[in-house]
Amino acid sequence: MNIGVLGTGIVGNTIGTKLVQLGHTVKMGSRTANNEKAGAWVTSVGSHASQGTFADAASFGEIIFNCTSGAGSLEALKAAGAQNLKGKIIVDISNPLDFSKGMPPTLFVNNTDSLGERIQRAFPDSKVVKTLNTTNCNIMVNPSLLKGEHDMFLCGNDGGAKQQVADILKNWFGWKSVIDLGDITAARGMEMVIMLWLRLWGSLQTTNFNYKIVR
Amino acid sequence: MNIGVLGTGIVGNTIGTKLVQLGHTVKMGSRTANNEKAGAWVTSVGSHASQGTFADAASFGEIIFNCTSGAGSLEALKAAGAQNLKGKIIVDISNPLDFSKGMPPTLFVNNTDSLGERIQRAFPDSKVVKTLNTTNCNIMVNPSLLKGEHDMFLCGNDGGAKQQVADILKNWFGWKSVIDLGDITAARGMEMVIMLWLRLWGSLQTTNFNYKIVR
Numbered sequence A, B: 001m002n003i004g005v006l007g008t009g010i011v012g013n014t015i016g017t018k019l020v021q022l023g024h025t026v027k028m029g030s031r032t033a034n035n036e037k038a039g040a041w042v043t044s045v046g047s048h049a050s051q052g053t054f055a056d057a058a059s060f061g062e063i064i065f066n067c068t069s070g071a072g073s074l075e076a077l078k079a080a081g082a083q084n085l086k087g088k089i090i091v092d093i094s095n096p097l098d099f100s101k102g103m104p105p106t107l108f109v110n111n112t113d114s115l116g117e118r119i120q121r122a123f124p125d126s127k128v129v130k131t132l133n134t135t136n137c138n139i140m141v142n143p144s145l146l147k148g149e150h151d152m153f154l155c156g157n158d159g160g161a162k163q164q165v166a167d168i169l170k171n172w173f174g175w176k177s178v179i180d181l182g183d184i185t186a187a188r189g190m191e192m193v194i195m196l197w198l199r200l201w202g203s204l205q206t207t208n209f210n211y212k213i214v215r
Helices: A010-021 A036-045 A054-060 A070-080 A115-122 A159-172 A184-192 A194-204 B010-021 B036-045 B054-060 B070-080 B115-122 B159-172 B184-192 B194-204
Strands: A002-006 A025-030 A049-053 A063-066 A089-092 A127-131 A152-156 A178-180 A210-214 B002-006 B025-030 B049-053 B063-066 B089-092 B127-131 B152-156 B178-180 B210-214
Touching (some): A002 A054, A025 A054, A036 A049, A152 A184, A194 B184, B002 B070, B049 B054, B070 B115, B115 B127, B115 B152, B152 B184, B184 B194
Parallel strands (some): A002 A063, A063 A089, B002 B025
Antiparallel strands (some): B127 B152
């Protein structure tokens, strides 16, 4: 499958590499057509990887992974272009972290709205599925890094899109449990949990952890 | 031990009953000295239970459990009286839920502040330990209700108070794992996770669940 990955950071890098390893063809998008980090990624990954602008990647992909930092996500998707995203699934991995006031970060949207909802409102003809934002990128694509079972969450307004993303999580990335939290407003809770995650990171001195919902 | 429980709802009821069952003497506090719900609880639990005003309960207890609803917590603690709470541990179980705008609730404080911090600031001579607010009250006092291991979080500014509360959680309530998230500002994450909890409730159709941090 042709897949567009927006963002050249560690999340885009890790997701993109995994997708190529799975046999897909990936175009990494960034602000400019010849981004240095995207170029290094293409060189390291090989022939099924290419780079271009956000619009190039969105146009190329049958499905789009938003791996940009939360503060830049809406701008990146606007540069990608509504027409290039129309009818497509946007897998939204972003967190609305605000580092502008120093560390630790706070959230620039939360409680009564979320970044996932903002993206869905800005691109009503696309199908936003929020997922993967609650754990680190190595675990995103290799959940068996952790000992024992644990859960991934997702939410979105389109049932078919959620099913397709759940299948990707299970069959491509190896997730055994995916919990559907309902419509895109559940992105509030999925994004707000990052504030607990940051404190767990401080206490456990590692980001290699994830949540299991024990019943 | 003499213990003050503030609040006559299901959380205060469940915590108070468990403490009496453990052999402690509990005074349940409410706005008025002869609260109907507190009276029913005293009748059901027996001779080691009594009721009174918030101030009566705070004065009576060597340790205080804040089981009031979040919207009323600061008012209840002010009625309890700083002098009656001075030097004591306040186990803060509250969540800052705002039901005033309908369902689902939102939070009336979050992100850059928390109810736990507000309580600590309002009662600087008390030792606030935030804990137990991330799961339902039956699990709070009986974690083995769930299958498999799972975690409780706590935070606060006083190391000794946190150790004492961790001991209570483990030795009295049966928690096997208690994760110290640091100072009271970690209450932000502990309270914000309720927004995820509410969506999990909707998806799982039960509140009988809790988080395990898988590493």
